[in-house]
Amino acid sequence: MKILYPGTFDPLTNGHLDLIERAEKIFGNLVVAVLENTSKTPTFNLERRIIQIKNSLSHLPNIEVISYSGLTVDCANDLKANLILRGLRAMSDFEYELQIAHTNKSLNNDIETIFLSTNTNYSFLSSSLVKEVAKFGGEINHMVPPSVERDLKEYFK
Numbered sequence: 001m002k003i004l005y006p007g008t009f010d011p012l013t014n015g016h017l018d019l020i021e022r023a024e025k026i027f028g029n030l031v032v033a034v035l036e037n038t039s040k041t042p043t044f045n046l047e048r049r050i051i052q053i054k055n056s057l058s059h060l061p062n063i064e065v066i067s068y069s070g071l072t073v074d075c076a077n078d079l080k081a082n083l084i085l086r087g088l089r090a091m092s093d094f095e096y097e098l099q100i101a102h103t104n105k106s107l108n109n110d111i112e113t114i115f116l117s118t119n120t121n122y123s124f125l126s127s128s129l130v131k132e133v134a135k136f137g138g139e140i141n142h143m144v145p146p147s148v149e150r151d152l153k154e155y156f157k
Contacts, residue, residue, distance in 0.1 A: 001027065002079055002080055002082065002083070003027045003030045003031065003081060003085050005031065005084075009032075012053050012127075012145060014142070015118050017145060018119045019085070030062065031065075031066060032063060034053065038069065044151065053065050066079075072084060073111055076111050077111070082110060083112050083113070086101070088117050089118045130143045140152060
């Protein structure tokens with residue numbers, strides 16, 4: 001069984017990392033798919049985000065990191081992944097994520113979406129929040145992996 005964990009990861013947070021580590025324990029392997037979203041201007045380009053993720057996941061040998069553009073179900077189909085993993089921080093995430101899961105199911109009935117709730121230690125984290133704190137010089141070492149922290153500090157210097 002192949003599991004796909006898609007996202008923009010701009011940047012990867014400790015919440016994302018926690019979800020990846022827990023999914024790896026459950027499923028044994030996982031493909032982290034970094035979306036090249038042409039409708040957004042990311043803080044870090046696609047290549048930098050992939051490097052950040054690979055650096056942060058070097059302790060997990062069963063994780064593959066790829067990039068994709070377009071529909072997530074098409075990426076899953078190309079990889080022959082039959083499960084899409086999504087994280088939930090709060091009830092507000094649930095409505096949005098459920099809508100996406102139903103849309104994906106309508107596009108490809110063979111692909112299921114599963115949800116993992118975030119560790120409560122990370123339930124407040126979002127990539128946007130991390131960037132905002134970093135922009136104003138706040139401490140982010142408890143929010144992101146070390147390589148991401150370095151990149152954010154350099155970016156906002």
